[in-house]
Amino acid sequence: VENKLKLVIPHKRNYTSPANAGEWSAKMPESVVGLSGSCVLIPCTFSYPENEKTYTEFTGIWYKEYSAVVYNTDTSKIAGSFKGRTSLIGDLRQNDCSLKINSLSSSDAGSFMFRTEMKYFKYSYGEKVSIIVKGKRNLFNKKEVTSGKPVTATCAVSHSCPSDLPKVTWSHHGKQSSPSQPQNHGQWKLTSYNLTFTPSREDHNKHLSCTAEFKGKTLTGYKTLKVKCKSAITEYYLTGPLLNYFNMEKKYTHQLIS
Numbered sequence: 001v002e003n004k005l006k007l008v009i010p011h012k013r014n015y016t017s018p019a020n021a022g023e024w025s026a027k028m029p030e031s032v033v034g035l036s037g038s039c040v041l042i043p044c045t046f047s048y049p050e051n052e053k054t055y056t057e058f059t060g061i062w063y064k065e066y067s068a069v070v071y072n073t074d075t076s077k078i079a080g081s082f083k084g085r086t087s088l089i090g091d092l093r094q095n096d097c098s099l100k101i102n103s104l105s106s107s108d109a110g111s112f113m114f115r116t117e118m119k120y121f122k123y124s125y126g127e128k129v130s131i132i133v134k135g136k137r138n139l140f141n142k143k144e145v146t147s148g149k150p151v152t153a154t155c156a157v158s159h160s161c162p163s164d165l166p167k168v169t170w171s172h173h174g175k176q177s178s179p180s181q182p183q184n185h186g187q188w189k190l191t192s193y194n195l196t197f198t199p200s201r202e203d204h205n206k207h208l209s210c211t212a213e214f215k216g217k218t219l220t221g222y223k224t225l226k227v228k229c230k231s232a233i234t235e236y237y238l239t240g241p242l243l244n245y246f247n248m249e250k251k252y253t254h255q256l257i258s
């Protein structure tokens with residue numbers, strides 16, 4: 001049976017009331033979690049009273065804490081700390097106000113809200129979404145491995161930007177597998193990378209690490225390998241001139257470690 005090692009480099013998703021056609025309403029998560037250095041996506045849809053009118057021109061604005069302009073269709077109005085890092089990935093004409101923030105940092109944590117402006121109306125939606133920024137998360141199951149017996153290590157990388165998968169490298173030689181399909185855990189995406197190798201006694205107490213390179217940030221998770229050596233009892237005899245001189249042979253018992 002193949003041994004398994006698991007390494008995780010990290011939420012329940014709650015939504016506000018859904019957007020209903022014909023009302024001033026927005027739908028977005030109550031919170032999203034992003035990894036520092038990665039990007040984060042805020043899914044968002046909105047509705048407004050149509051009054052038998054069809055609008056084709058919209059201005060979309062995202063605010064942080066009711067003040068800082070995170071995103072504006074007019075990019076000259078975006079706050080300096082967010083300039084060049086935000087984009088509206090949704091189509092406002094399709095009532096999609098989804099926002100992407102790149103190069104996430106701890107200072108980005110807080111409450112965000114959306115506002116839309118059209119020909120006859122301007123409206124700030126009361127729904128808010130909180131961005132929570134997480135640093136690196138290393139969880140590596142403690143497990144002893146056996147010298148000479150293949151083992152598979154799994155580097156489970158949490159990220160918050162499916163469009164920018166991290167580049168993962170290992171500190172140990174072995175057979176690497178392609179990443180698995182990402183699994184949803186709230187706003188987190190968990191992607192697994194595997195390394196199959198055969199540990200030796202020289203690996204005992206050494207670090208096995210995987211490094212995930214994101215845009216603007218590098219995270220490393222590791223496990224200290226505890227290698228159990230297979231042992232065998234071997235008996236052998238030594239004879240030679242000195243032993244023969246005393247007319248005897250001596251039996252040695254030696255424990256070989258592999």
